[in-house]
Amino acid sequence: MADLAELVPRIAATMAARTARGRVANYIPDLAKVSASHFGMVVITADGREHAAGDADLAFSIQSISKVFALVEALASHGEGVWQRVGREPSGGAFNSIVQLEAEAGRPRNPFINAGAIAVTDLITDGDDPRAGAGRILRLLRDLAGTQGIAVDGAVAYSEAATGHRNAALAHFMKAHGVLTGRVEATLSTYFHQCAIAMSCRELARAGRFLMNGGVDPASGRRVVSPEQARRINALMLTCGHYDASGDFAFSVGLPAKSGVGGGILAIAPGRASIAVWSPGLSPQGNSLLGTAALEELASAMGWSVFNPDA
Amino acid sequence: MADLAELVPRIAATMAARTARGRVANYIPDLAKVSASHFGMVVITADGREHAAGDADLAFSIQSISKVFALVEALASHGEGVWQRVGREPSGGAFNSIVQLEAEAGRPRNPFINAGAIAVTDLITDGDDPRAGAGRILRLLRDLAGTQGIAVDGAVAYSEAATGHRNAALAHFMKAHGVLTGRVEATLSTYFHQCAIAMSCRELARAGRFLMNGGVDPASGRRVVSPEQARRINALMLTCGHYDASGDFAFSVGLPAKSGVGGGILAIAPGRASIAVWSPGLSPQGNSLLGTAALEELASAMGWSVFNPDA
Amino acid sequence: MADLAELVPRIAATMAARTARGRVANYIPDLAKVSASHFGMVVITADGREHAAGDADLAFSIQSISKVFALVEALASHGEGVWQRVGREPSGGAFNSIVQLEAEAGRPRNPFINAGAIAVTDLITDGDDPRAGAGRILRLLRDLAGTQGIAVDGAVAYSEAATGHRNAALAHFMKAHGVLTGRVEATLSTYFHQCAIAMSCRELARAGRFLMNGGVDPASGRRVVSPEQARRINALMLTCGHYDASGDFAFSVGLPAKSGVGGGILAIAPGRASIAVWSPGLSPQGNSLLGTAALEELASAMGWSVFNPDA
Amino acid sequence: MADLAELVPRIAATMAARTARGRVANYIPDLAKVSASHFGMVVITADGREHAAGDADLAFSIQSISKVFALVEALASHGEGVWQRVGREPSGGAFNSIVQLEAEAGRPRNPFINAGAIAVTDLITDGDDPRAGAGRILRLLRDLAGTQGIAVDGAVAYSEAATGHRNAALAHFMKAHGVLTGRVEATLSTYFHQCAIAMSCRELARAGRFLMNGGVDPASGRRVVSPEQARRINALMLTCGHYDASGDFAFSVGLPAKSGVGGGILAIAPGRASIAVWSPGLSPQGNSLLGTAALEELASAMGWSVFNPDA
Incomplete structure (x- = not known):
């Protein structure tokens, strides 16, 4: 097994030198203007050590990674009732497909495609104030990352709302099928705010520690979710965390992980590490190109794939 | 952690007492006449011990579990070229859906849905003799299980062919898209023969040992697939092994596994165990109802989920 | 050929006696409370005679029949440019299917499914005032029917908006694909207002006279659309006027016609008659059950099918 | 109204001069080798006069036009029972789509898409002899055209079978759903033979005369189908005769018509004319490009659209 203190900077250096870096998301100006040259990586191991490299402390838009924490909040307040409105199956389609919704009477396949995430966010939306629901996620992230410095990027939230017709x-569509209970406008506003949360790789890796640790945040000793819920969230991240490239990610990396179009990925090696990578250039499926490559190299060098006999 | 010598018989006894046992597959007479009262289970651990209970030595029709071994054969002869004709993504649809094929120009989503398995079988079909391709799989299974007693059930193979219009x-459809290269009739015949292979839980658990052991059969020391291929096959089993209930299985059991409509399931706990269960009654999605329940109990009691921090 | 003066009352009497009357639309209260016992029919022939029977002068909600007149308005202001944003093909799906939209990049199949009608209405929506666009349709209908008594039912318009999530x-979805150019909220409001227009069979049959007469309103001599446009609107009504029962209607009645969930149908016998029927009970596909039966009887008795050699 | 004796040669001359002629079908060699320079047209009016121009007496592969005559044969032997296995709705999809079949449990939308035509052919397939069913269609065509010179092109039939995997x-797929009752191989063979029938425009226009004449062949006085059936077949041709360009054809030409990938089109002006055109170059939707243009010119000049008030 490799030495992380040497490995993490080496991977960062390799990624910094790559010329094919993918395409930065351009559907809103605030994402489009981010340079594809960024690369950051933080690995926090079970013993609490942090290995950081590159732009580890630069904040980026976490986008769909927020879906993991919205799910945690929904499980906290609604328990297993969450699964009555959203499934646990890979979608086999693009992140924003509406076809599957029609075939399945408005019930989204899983909480990590957009429809499913909106259905989950609807559960934590409080009345008409978008700041209430997004605030719950923010407080959770600040608590887990141990910093008050995490915030919603207002310009991104505004742009998401202005362009978010899909x-x-x-x-x-889900409201028409009775899957959403709140006002559509309030739920959407909460969703656009949660997607616009900005934080760094270091903060994100810290926020993910409870998922490598059976549901308990190792920094505070606080139980965030039950051991069973931690396993299940990891299972969902493995099967559904990368849209219609989830199978390929499981195949090549073998770790539970959730990506966002801001270029971030949160990956979990159960019992071993919480990992955050960030590189804004995306693959055609919308996942960070170099982030994926970095995780493949890390998991391979450390033998961390959950499918490894020595893992 | 529980004691397997006590646990395995206890799970078998629990399952024997269950009254809701699912529905036996009835699309061909030789499957329909199997009694739903059967239950068998064999767990082989990394140290070589075998824990068996119930109908552990009764042969059953392995059906789709054969797809794992057809894939091994195709990887042996065609290497990574296999992935040019079949993908690695969960399908999000039923096992025999043709819609996805049309949307994706005849290239099946993964090797464990029927279309993908037929595309893989086409690679190992030799000319017009169905016994040639199915024979390769048979030889592999006999070698891995250490017995010459495994055979194709001719009546099942005949019925599969007679009713196999879907x-x-x-x-x-794949031939029309150029995804199959052989004669359709020969490929189908090979496929129907491989699905009709009959073997017991003990034989199946033995045949799966190389997948818990990084690709090396621990009984013979023979390398069957590379460590990377072993990880990848496990990843495919986890994300695609239970048709459109794969996500639920990963969520509740957390082990790579492949089911068949004969009621069998082969499950792998990497580094820990190769497991076979058999109970003919099926869930609506076509997976063994009690087999799934037994694996959930086993994985939970042993802490074997790949998403477990102590796994 | 039958005598209309005798035929129309006889058909109305037959329909009044029917016990199987279909189900009244119940998605909004103001439609649900209409009695299924109503039946009205007006036939206006090329020579100007009006044959009326039953509830011929009771106003009902014209709903989707308004799509014909919205199309006329859009053709008046945008000419053939209309066909750049909406097709001319039968949809082969339900009236409100979103699947086809996804498959075809947001361009609706034809102007008579909901998506297509919304795209057409977007063309005649003026800024943010829903009364402006709906007002154009109202003025057209009042002018063609020769009465100022036609109006929007405000309660229906409000309910449509409140329940119109689909x-x-x-x-x-179309806005996300750039098919709509106006503000979504304004276009939808215009659409909900136009669907809520209430008028009687007599008014509707009068409003349709230009379509039997090559585009010229015989009452005023005013040219409403060109002869070619009149033919084309009739063609669209025949192929697309009854959602996914359009083929059956062409098969059994053989006349261009447009139905609405309020239970009305406007049918055209080119060169012969403009016909309006109303009976609120619907078939499973959402078309007036007795209205369709009455038109079948009328067309058969008069030999008016466009597929008739003597027509 | 124009003079046909002058009009038909003028249209043929116009079409001969066109440079954009579409693409000849190339999925089988015998169709691919036909020159795109051909153009033939025959118009037979109700008074029995024949107006011919261009390659009016050259035989071509009628392909899907045979579906009209297979339907006539099925109606003759099975009556309205035909509609229990095939619908009457436009498909809204490509001619060979399998998606719709899956959504609708194997029951094809209408008798003019491939699936529907195969289901109809299954009704007239006699045992295992493909010559029996195709022979019924051949005899019908020979009788209607008044010539024994019509035959199946064996090379085309063979190629269709060899490449007909879709x-x-x-x-x-339909067999799996119980929609076909015969042996799949026999039904397919019959279908491939009927598609390979070769005949000229003159023969085809003669064969279509009963459809302009309420179901009675004017040459022999023989009733081929009932008046109602004749109307209904015309309705089906109008709504479904040009695959997913049927709406456009109704919109621009306004006549019941059935096209084939050999470049032929049979069009009916009820009460007025039976028309056959042939030009092998196809539109992207698979319909004769110049044949469609010629029919549009003819229908417009003669005022023959069924949506014309003077028709």
Whole structure:
């Protein structure tokens, strides 16, 4: 097994030198203007050590990674009732497909495609104040990362709302099927705010520690979710965390992970490490190109794939 | 952690007492006449011990579990070229869906849905003799299980062919798209023969040992697939092994596994165990109802989920 | 050929006696409370005679029949440019399907499914005032029917908007694809207002006279659309006027016609008659059950099918 | 109204001069080798006069036009029972789509898409002899055209069978759903033979005369189908005769018509004319490009659209 203190900077150096870096998301200006040259990586092991390299402390838009923490909040307040409105199956389609919704009467396949995430966010949306629901996620992230410095990027939230017609279509469609209970506009606003949360790789890796540790945040000793819920969230991240490239990610990396179009990925090696990578250039499926490559190299060098006999 | 010598018989006794046992597959007479009262289970651990209970030595039709071994054979002869004709993504649809094929120009999503398995079988079909391709799989299984007693059930193979119009539709559709290279009739015949292989839980658990052991059969020391291929096959079993209930299985059991409509399931706890269960009654999605329940109990009691921090 | 003066009352009497009357639309209270016992029919022939029977002068909600007149308005202001944003093909799906939209990049199949009608309405929506666009349709209808008594039913318009999440999903989806140019909320409001127009069979049959007469309103001599446009609107009504029962209607009645969930149908016998029927009970596909039966009887008795050699 | 004796040669001359002629079907060699320079047209009016121009007496492969005559044969032997296995709705999809079949449990939308035509052919397939069923259609065509010179092109039939994997997929899929009753191989063979019938525009226009004449062949006085059946076949041709360009054809030409990938089109002006055109170059949807243009010119000049007030 490799030495992380040497490995993490080496992977960062390799990624910094790559010329094919993918395409930065351009559907809103605040994402489009981020340089593809960024690369950051933080690995926090079970013993609490942090190995950081590159742009480890630069904040980026976590986008869909927020879906993991929205799910944690929904499980906290609604328990297993969450699964009555959203499934646990890989979607086999693009992240924002509406076809599957029609075939399945408005019930989204899983909480990590957009429709499913909106259905989960609807559960934690409080009345008409978008700051209430997004605030719950923010407080959770600040608590887990041990910093008050995490915030919603208002410009990104505004742009998401202004261009979010496809998400609005998904939300109205689910409302028509009775899957959403709140006002569509309030749920969407909460969703656009949670997607616009900005934080660094270091903060994100810290926020993910409870998932490598059976549901308990090792920094505070606080139980965030039950051991069973931790396993299940990891299972969902492995089967559904990378949209219609989830199978390929499980095949090549073998770790539970959730990506966002801001270029971030949170990956969990159960019992071993919480890992965050960030590189804004995306693959055609919308996942960080170099982030995926870095995780493949890390998991391979450390033997961390959950499918490894020595893992 | 529980004691397997006590646990395995206890799970078998629990399952024997269950009254809701699912529905036995009835699309061909030789499957329909099998009694739902059967239950068998064998767990082989890394140290070589075998824990068996119930109908552990009764042969059953392995059906789709054969797809794992057909894939091993195809990887042996065609290497990574296999992935040019079949993907690695969960399908998000039923095992025999033709819709996805049309949307994706005849390239099946993964090797464990019927279309993908037929595409893989086409690679190991030799000319017009169905016994040639099925024979390769048989030899592999006999070698891994250490017995010459494994055979194709001719009556099942005949019935599969006579009623297999949906599989024929999938095969002709792929042929129309150039995904199959052999004669459709020969490929289908090979496929129907491989599905009709009959073997016991003990034989199946033995045949799966190389997958818990990084690709090396611990009984013979023979390398069957590379460590990377072993990880990848496990990843495919986890994300795609239970048709459109794969996500639920990963969520509740957390082990790579492949089911068949004969009621068998082969499950792998990497580094820990190769497990076979058999109970003919099926869930609506076509997976063994009690087999799944037994694996959930076993994985939970042993802490074997790949998403467990102590796994 | 039958005598209309005798035939129309006889058909109305037959329909009044029917016990199987279909189900009244119940998605909004103001439609649900209409009695299924109503039946009205008006036939206006090329020579100007009006044959009326039953509830011929009771106003009902024209709903989707308004799509014909919205199309006329859009053709008036945008000419053939209309066909750049909406197709001319039968949809082969339900009236409010979103699947086809996804498959075809947001461009609706034809102007008579909901998505297509919303795209057409977007063309005649003026800024943010829903009364402006709906007002254009109202003025056209009042002019063609020769009465100022036609109006929007405000309660219906309000209920449509409050429950119209599926239409909102379609509109946002098209907006995401750039098919709509106006504000989604304004276009939807215009659409909900136009659907809520209430008028009687007599008024509706009068409003349709230009379509039997090559585009010229015989009452005023005013040209409403070109002869070619009149033919084309009739063609669209025949192929697309009854959602996914359009083929059956062409098969059994053989006349261009447009139905609405309020239970009305406007049918055209080119060169012969403009016909309006109303009976609120619907078939499972959402078309007036007795209205369709009455038109079948009328067309058969008069030999008016466009597929008739003597027509 | 124009003079046909002058009009038909003028249209033929116009079409001969066109440079954009579409693409000749190339999925089988015998179709691919036909020159795109051909153009033939025959118009037979109700008074029995024949107006011919261009390659009016050259035989071509009628392909899907045979579906009209297979339907006539099935109606003759099975009456309205035909509609229990095939619908009457436009498909809204490509001619050989399998998606719709899956959504609708194997029951094809209408008798003019491939799946529907195969289901109809299955009704007239006699045992295992493909010559029996195709022979019924041949005899009908010879009788209607008044010539024994019409035959199946054996080379085309052979090539269709050799490359017909998509049709085989459709057939096996319907067999799996119980929609076909005969042996799949026999039904397919009959289908491939009927598609390979070769005849000229003159023969085809003669064969279509009963459809302009309420079901009675004007040459022999023989009733081929009932007046109602004649109307209904015309309705089906109008709504479903040009695959997913049927709406456009109704919109621009306004006549019941059935096209084939050999480049032929049979069009009916009820009460007025039976028309056959042939030009092998196809539109992207698979319909004769110049044949469609010629029919549009003819229908427009003669005022023959069924949506014309003077028709």
